[in-house]
Amino acid sequence: MHLLEGKGVSIHFGGLAAVSDVDFYVDEGEIVGLIGPNGAGKTTLFNLISAALEPKPGEILLKGKRINGLKPYQICRLGIARTFQTVKIFGSLPAIENVRIGSLFGPLNRLSTMEATKEAIELLEFVGLSDVASAPAKDLTLSSQKRLEVARALATRPALLLLDEIMAGLNQTELLEAMELVKKIQKRGVTVVMIEHVMKAIMGICDRIIVLHHGKKIGDGTPQEVANSKTVIEVYLGEASDAGD
Template identity: 80%
Template sequence: MHLLEGEKVTKYFGGLAAVSEVDFYVDEGEILGLIGPNGAGKTTLFNLISAALEPKPGVIKFRDEQINGLRPYKICRLGIARTFQTVKIFGNLPVIENVRVGSLFGPLKGLSTAEATKVALELLEFVGLSKVAYTPARDMTLVNQKRLEVARALATKPTLLLLDELMAGLNQTELLDTMELVKQIQKKGITIIMIEHVMKAIMGICDRIIVLHHGKKIADGTPEEVANSKKVIEVYLGEASDAGS
């Protein structure tokens, strides 16, 4: 049984098939990369998995149970958490409160506020933000706001974590740190699907990669298989400025 599986997952916006008949799966423990040119449908696929949108037609199963049609909060409580390409933090709230929201909201059994604070502090330490725990979230750099979203998502105790362009705009040191962070999350036993344009990160840490183009899946394989796919080179890697870097 796959942890997450999609069958013929499709989403139209008007006449445009943003995601078109995509079959996919991710197995427990994997880091799956999701790549493709701008507008390929990657974020839309995350929106379909996290139930911000509903596939039509198509089926998405988590641990063999159909989850499409459920409300987003149910998806979260089943153990699927996400971050956003365009950060969606509570900017006026201190960093720690952003994470406490995740820990108080997510798990089925309610935590006390003291327990939620403890969890939040541990997670801020884990993502490297403990020094700014009491800073208003909006005052942080974008890089740190993205890390904050990771901590907030982890606070809901996910089995599966969806990361949408966590590495965008990082310098080399930050990139290596963030790659290490993602590997540490995998070591906690959390399965990951990551959307990235940064090829060094994708090729360096993914176990398997799916490539979307115009809403369709055009490749699915190991980093080596995908990097050598003529079709992928033609539509994506050949034009990506940082391919292979």
């Protein structure tokens, strides 16, 4: 059984088919890349999986159980966490509080405040933010704010983590660190779906890549299969394949 599966997942905004009849799956332990041109429907698909939006029509299954119609907090407690393309942190709160919120309110079995603090300290170290634990989140660099969202998401103890462009705008050193972080998350036992435009990262760490274009799935395969797909090259890679170099 797949960890996550989508069947005919669709959503329309007025006349725009933002996501259209997309079948997909994610297996436990994978790092799956979700790529495609701007406006392809990638973030919208994350919004559908995390229940910010409801598919119409279509079905989303987590470990074989239908999850559409649930509330976002229920999805979180079932083990799906996410980050946001435009970061959504609690800016005036210290970084560590942002993570503690994940620990305290995310998991089904809530932690005590002491356990939450301990976990937040460990997660800040895990994402490389121990030095700024007490700083207001808004004072962190954008790249650190993205890491903070990763820590907060991990604090909810997900089985599946959805990362929406955590590598955008990073320099080469930061990019390698971010790739390393995603591999470390996988080693921790968390399955990852990552939206990225940075091809170096996608090709370097993904086990499988799903490609969207105008809301439709136009590719699904290993990095090599996708890189060699004529359709994918035509609509996306032709232009973007150098983007991460």
